Amino acid sequence: MAKKESLYKKRSDGRKFDEIREIKVKVGIVPSADGSAMFQTGKTQAIAVVRGPRTFHPQHMQNPEKGMLRVNYGMMPFSVWDRIRPGPSRRSEEISKVSEWALSSVVDLSGFPNAVVDVFIQIPQADAGTRVAGLNAAAMALAHAGIPMKEMISAISVGKIDKTIVVDVNKEEEDFKEGEGSTDIPIAVTSRTGDIALLQLDGKISPEELKEAIKAGKEACKEILKIQTKALKDSSNGGSNE
């Protein structure tokens, strides 16, 4: 198959193909929690709150070997144009679970048997890439809560819009219908080892293109890690928990 030119030549918001959206971060946005953070990329915003470690109930489900991590992801009813029904859905349960697995690979809860660390991720505003924004916020909130972690996690959604690999897709790009359409690949990378903690794929992609997409994602994650690190360090100067 001869390689044809992609139908997606210029990004709708004028970004370069490997350019992420404008990022805003804040650590310690919920004073009463043990740790909290906000992560915003373009019009997608995520808030993560960490509570615990605290005793896990019901008692018969406790793990006497090490503590547990429990992630709860949810979109706020007003986060999109048409209202989202509050409460758990198939989609939110799935994202909670994959986020939990991704974060479990870096946190070290061996010092807290029978305890649980709760991570709540809420999306006040959604414009594609909410699970990766949620993961970025959750990693910062966990660090802010003083939970032992082997390393940090940074996440980005890589897209294949027709034949073009782009980084940090927005909703408009995600809905691209022409040619091969759009493929959305959320990817989470750990900060030290560069391991992949989360990789999902929605659409069609060839093995070569996937490799290219992962490479682009890893590059973008380095940039996000810098932003996360800076936000955390700045927060310790201007009053840690408040």
Added chain:
Amino acid sequence: MDKEGRQIVVPGETIVKGNEFLPGDNVYRDGEEVVSKRFGIVEISEKHVRVIPVSGAYYPRRGNTIIGTVVDVTFNGWLIEFGGVQNAFLPVAEVPRYINKNELREYLDFGESVIVKVWDVKSRGVDVSMKMRGYGKLEGGLIISVNPNKVPRIIGKEGSMVKLIKSATRCEITVGQNGKVWISGNSVEEELATKKIIEFIVENATINGLTEKVEKYIKSLGMKSEIEIIEKNTGEDEQDG
């Protein structure tokens, strides 16, 4: 590095390289590198590397003074809730007076508050004692909750800040490392004034020269401290533990 020259690290960040360094609290070794496991300030003494957390929940350590509430009475002691992962256990033997084993509730009942010392921290829980001077059941006064990370600021260098508040309001103050503060004075007004001052300290915990600010604040409340703080607070946190 922040403005006071302290090195702040995030989890997964390399602190130092070299096999001669010894990993201490909250750090781990990865090949040649010593890596942080928690968000906090680096402390390297000799070749011993550790990270002191700057935020997050309170973790009890041996020797800490904590204030808690009785949540359960068992056949040989009490369970104390203090804001940690697990409740602390206070055995009958660690109470400095004779107690009838059948009438534990006569001495300490549900919902009553105590000030205790952390005796032992195990993975299964915390053992506490009240067998020393200054520890025991709390009667009267009020208990307020503050951020446990701000406790060193309330205490001040060698207790200078607490001394200052005590002399101004003539209240008895006990600061628990778990972020609970017990205030007991002659009148409710004095107790509430003390509460206000402590809240002022917590709000301004990151400011340099906090002692002077607090002195001014006490004056603005219409009170006067009887002692002069000669030693100026340098803004350096006194680390507990």
